[in-house]
Amino acid sequence: MELSSHRFFSFFDPDVADELRRRATVKTIPAQSILFEEGEKSDALFLVLSGRVELCKPAGRRNYLTIAFVGEDDFFGELGVLDGSVRCARAVAVEATTLARIDRKPILSVLRNTSGKTVIDVLNRTIQNLRVTDERYVAEVVRKEKMTLVGEMANTIIHDLRNPCHGVLVACAVLHKLHSDEKTLRCCKIVREQVDRIISMVEEILEFSRGTYQLNRQTESLAALMEKFAFLNQEHLQRSGIELELRPANVWIHVDAGKLSRVLQNLVYNSAEALAGRRGRIIISARSLESEIEICVRDNGPGVPDEIRDRLFEPFVTCGKKGGTGLGLAIAKSIVEAHGGRILCESKRENGAAFHVRLPVG
Incomplete structure (x- = not known):
């Protein structure tokens, strides 16, 4: 303007x-x-x-x-x-x-x-701003208390999960030895990786509640990371009537592969929930920019509701999702920022949403 x-x-x-x-x-x-x-x-x-x-x-x-x-x-x-x-x-x-x-x-x-009227108008605007800011600050303090409780709960869950998960992995190893056909080996691989993912997901909630992340960075092929993600998730998405399409780029990135996969999972499953009840399509694409590498998750769903658009990446913000916690996008944002990157969303009603993850080169 x-x-x-x-x-x-x-x-x-x-x-x-x-x-x-x-x-x-x-x-x-x-x-x-x-x-x-x-x-x-x-x-x-x-x-x-x-x-x-x-x-x-x-x-x-x-x-x-x-x-x-x-x-x-x-x-x-x-x-x-x-x-x-x-x-x-x-x-x-x-x-x-x-x-x-x-x-x-x-x-x-x-x-x-x-004139006195001008001064009063300016003061009214200032008081109005103070009132809104105060309400926001109180809401943030409440949110912080909630995150403390989430952290305590995640700590307990991790402790309780380790033993049954270890039992599943042992059973998977035995099954692997008894049956060496290709289909069984593929299923065992999925089970092992998904069990590891369960543990890492809860650990990430704990890290998120503390506001810190331990990154195990390695140089990874982005195309291979995207293909592995599709391997673990495509079948579930197909059962939900959703087509997953990859458009990878031949680039290498220095990231924590497990945590970046979690970002993709949160974004893709957020799109899948928005597509519930309709046949949909989710595209994961990648491209190299001047000083960043961009990963985009795009869907053809209803778009982001107007009432939460400005608060989309805040914890506990959700709209119209059955059983939604409002933590998925907040965790994705915090992981991206821990890598020194940023995440953006563009959306139009009934024209889908696109989430752009931009990570620094090197």
């Missing part, structure tokens, strides 16, 4: 608004850029002309708690500008974002010399 049409200027008389526009500095910043840190001096107000900014607070070592998102035609940083306090949160550009920056001094000068 153009600077002149931003709603912040609607608080002021035309002449005053024009003066503030002249004082604004417009700049486009890349995704993941930090605009300011908590505790820094509040020296300016920011207007969002395009893109999105995340406001967050520290929550443990290297973790941050999201308290608000600011989008196009909105503004942030006004509280510190008004009362002179330091920044009370960190601001990060979620995507490439165009901002207009107005320094604190001209804003205060205008407010001191303008």
Whole structure:
């Protein structure tokens, strides 16, 4: 949007608004850029002309708690500008974002010399923002408590699972010795790999609840990783009436193969659940970009519901799924970010959804 049409200027008389526009500095910043840190001096107000900014607070070592998102035609940083306090949160550009920056001094000068109605309008907007942010912060604290409980539960499950899983593996080894035909060997291989996957899935929930991941990185063929994933999951998807198509790229990636397979599983099964009750198609494709490798999981389902689109990767967010926990996409995002990558979603109602996983080269 153009600077002149931003709603912040609607608080002021035309002449005053024009003066503030002249004082604004417009700049486009890349995704993941930090605009300011908590505790820094509040020296300016920011207007969002395009893109999105995340406001967050520290929550443990290297973790941050999201308290608000600011989008196009909105503004942030006004509280510190008004009362002179330091920044009370960190601001990060979620995507490439165009901002207009107005320094604190001209804003205060205008407010001191303008009508009472203008001041009240600005204060009302600030109070409204504080109320929304407070509700969000309380919700995040509750979410953190839930994650603690999930971690405790996962720890207990891991302990209880190991013995029966060991028994299944021993029985599988005996079956392997007694029957050496190709079909039995194939079935034994699937059983062993799926048992290992059960254990690793619960361990990943435990790691997710703690906010840390232990990555066992190795250089892997992305095509081979995708083919192995299809080998383990294609039969189940076919029984659900879903066609799985691979479009691999001949590239090598330095990743934890087990955890990246978990990301694919969460994305594919999320699509499969969205396709429930209809014959569908899921395509996993890969391509090499300039400094990233992209894996895309695309389906022809109904798309992401509007009511959860902005919170899609947050824990416990789910909509319309029978028995859904709302953890699958949150875990996928955390694994991708542990690899130094990012995950994006594009979706249109009744035109399916596409999840793009982008990992750094090397």
